[in-house]
Amino acid sequence: MADLRDRLRAALNQPARMPPAPRDESVTALRDLSGLGGTWFTSPHGPGYVIESVYEAGWAHGDVVLHRALSLDPARLAGQVREPRLAAMNPRDFLYIDTETTGLGGAGAMVFLAGTARFDGTLLRLRQYVLPSPEFEGGLLGGLAEDLQSAGALVSYNGKSFDLPMLETRYILSRTRPSFRQLPHLDLLHPNRRLFRGQFDSHRLVRLEVELLGFERESDCPSSEVPERYFRFQRTGDPTWILPVLRHNAWDVLSLVALAAHLAAVCDGEAGALQAARAAEYAGDLAGALSHSAAALAANPGRVERVEALERTARCAARMERYDDAAAAWRELLADPRNRRVGPYVELARLLERRLRDIPGALAVSEECLALVARGLLRPGPANAETGLPALRKRHDRLTARHARLLAAAARPRRARRLEAAAS
Numbered sequence: 001m002a003d004l005r006d007r008l009r010a011a012l013n014q015p016a017r018m019p020p021a022p023r024d025e026s027v028t029a030l031r032d033l034s035g036l037g038g039t040w041f042t043s044p045h046g047p048g049y050v051i052e053s054v055y056e057a058g059w060a061h062g063d064v065v066l067h068r069a070l071s072l073d074p075a076r077l078a079g080q081v082r083e084p085r086l087a088a089m090n091p092r093d094f095l096y097i098d099t100e101t102t103g104l105g106g107a108g109a110m111v112f113l114a115g116t117a118r119f120d121g122t123l124l125r126l127r128q129y130v131l132p133s134p135e136f137e138g139g140l141l142g143g144l145a146e147d148l149q150s151a152g153a154l155v156s157y158n159g160k161s162f163d164l165p166m167l168e169t170r171y172i173l174s175r176t177r178p179s180f181r182q183l184p185h186l187d188l189l190h191p192n193r194r195l196f197r198g199q200f201d202s203h204r205l206v207r208l209e210v211e212l213l214g215f216e217r218e219s220d221c222p223s224s225e226v227p228e229r230y231f232r233f234q235r236t237g238d239p240t241w242i243l244p245v246l247r248h249n250a251w252d253v254l255s256l257v258a259l260a261a262h263l264a265a266v267c268d269g270e271a272g273a274l275q276a277a278r279a280a281e282y283a284g285d286l287a288g289a290l291s292h293s294a295a296a297l298a299a300n301p302g303r304v305e306r307v308e309a310l311e312r313t314a315r316c317a318a319r320m321e322r323y324d325d326a327a328a329a330w331r332e333l334l335a336d337p338r339n340r341r342v343g344p345y346v347e348l349a350r351l352l353e354r355r356l357r358d359i360p361g362a363l364a365v366s367e368e369c370l371a372l373v374a375r376g377l378l379r380p381g382p383a384n385a386e387t388g389l390p391a392l393r394k395r396h397d398r399l400t401a402r403h404a405r406l407l408a409a410a411a412r413p414r415r416a417r418r419l420e421a422a423a424s
Contacts, residue, residue: 033132035239036246041143045176048139049132053250055124062215064258066124069094072264079283080191080263085184086153092119093152094186096256099163100249102227111170112230113245114140115253116147126253128246133234141171145179153184155256157205160187188259194282195266195275198304205255212271213258221248269295274305277312286316307333314347323355334365342380342387345369349395359406363399370396 033040038051057067070091078086096117103109112131117124127147129140144167148154156163164180171178192212193203200211209215221229221244233241262271267283269276273295280288289312296309314329330348333339345365352362370392372378381387 033130033237033239036130036242038128038130041139043139043142043146045138045142045145045174046136048136048143049130050143051128051130051246053126053128055126055254057119057122057124059124061254061258062209062213064213064215064261066254066257066261067122068261068265069257070119072261073268076264076267076279076283077186077191077260079285080195080267080279081186083184083186086186089153089184094118094155094260095147095151095153096155096253096260097159097163098156098249098252098256099166100226100230100245101166102230104162109166110134110137111140111166113249114144114167115249116144117253117257118147118151124257126250128249130242130246137170138174141167141174141176145171145176148180148183151180151183153186154180155186155188155260157252157256157259158187158189160185186260188256188263191263191279191282192259195263195278205252208259209251209255212262213255215251215255215258217248217251219244220251221245223248272296273299274301274309277309281312281316286320289316290320303336303338307336311344318351318355323351327351327356340377340379342369342373342378342392345378346387346392346395349399353399353402359399359402363396363403366392366396366399 033049036049036051038049040047040049042048055066057065057070059066072091074089074091075087078084098115099111100113100115101109101111110131114129115126116129117126119125127143129143131137131140154164164185168178168181189203192208196203196208196212200207206217206220209217226245226248229241229245233239265271266275267279269292273292277289277292277296280286280292293309293313293316296305297313301309310329310333314326314333317323317326317329327348330344330351333344334348345368349362349365349369352358352365369378373380373389373392380389380392383390385391
């Protein structure tokens with residue numbers, strides 16, 4: 001058989017297979033990367049390289065001191081991502097994670113830098129696992145796996161959509177079972193985007209650092225340069241190419257710690273009543289949402305914020321079956337002479353008809369709405385929407401018919417009494 005294989009290779013002009021060269025697994029024999037400030041380590045999957053930095057809990061990242069992340073209430077954060085398991089966690093169990101990759105996806109993209117941070121007593125330990133070359137991917141994944149296995153929950157920024165799927169792909173391709181699939185995950189992108197919608201033109205991490213944390217990067221490495229810097233470092237071994245990327249990644253991870261603390265403060269109302277009301281309503285705390293909305297209204301906000309606070313008050317009060325309070329909030333919205341939306345009229349008419357059983361009041365609201373639409377003072381919605389003109393007319397016709405039946409029912413007893421009196 002060996003002779004046959006050799007003849008086939010000769011016919012196809014293929015070189016004979018040579019036995020693989022022996023690989024020196026001793027980390028002391030690997031190339032010198034001391035310029036990066038890290039150390040080689042061994043893992044069950046091969047050698048790897050890690051850089052460890054330590055920060056005191058009193059370290060300030062912008063305006064936020066890191067130890068605030070130790071005193072946050074995980075239950076507050078659990079409601080913002082609807083992950084009940086987070087509520088039982090200790091903040092010391094949180095593993096903050098961010099990755100840098102050679103591309104945005106696909107089997108060819110690799111994770112060449114994974115930064116993790118976790119509190120150890122009063123210290124925050126930041127580990128950055130670096131991939132000197134593709135042959136050491138097993139070491140990076142092996143070292144990172146140890147951090148992931150000891151974590152109680154993960155904290156990331158857009159990690160659910162990018163970092164974790166990318167890591168999972170690399171673990172699967174290396175025939176290793178990912179160790180983080182079942183961990184609770186606090187992805188800070190989504191709650192911050194929801195709580196601060198409309199306030200910033202971008203929700204990229206570097207923008208939120210400036211707006212929320214008071215942290216502005218100096219001489220940062222742009223994300224677009226990160227892959228090219230890594231490739232140059234890989235080819236040349238020159239640490240000056242990748243050092244800016246390491247700093248960029250470290251800032252990302254520290255920002256995760258500060259943002260988690262800031263998010264907890266937002267939920268407690270320390271960063272604005274309107275944002276706290278949004279957080280409370282999303283978490284299902286209707287009483288808290290009403291309280292924070294009232295505080296927002298008391299602060300004499302701008303028109304846009306006032307409209308949102310009143311709408312939230314109306315919705316939450318209705319869900320708590322405080323229908324009179326809900327109707328009062330909708331009426332206050334309608335009293336605004338600058339209101340040009342049909343929605344509040346529809347909501348108030350529905351509330352009066354279905355909950356308060358005030359058919360005359362609902363009819364009056366419906367008639368006022370149609371009159372304002374006819375005069376061009378209100379803009380109806382699309383024809384197939386409940387705020388569209390066909391739906392408005394249908395509701396008005398239904399309420400008119402119901403009101404007529406009520407009047408007829410109320411008039412019938414009086415007519416009967418008059419007939420009885422005439423007969424006697």
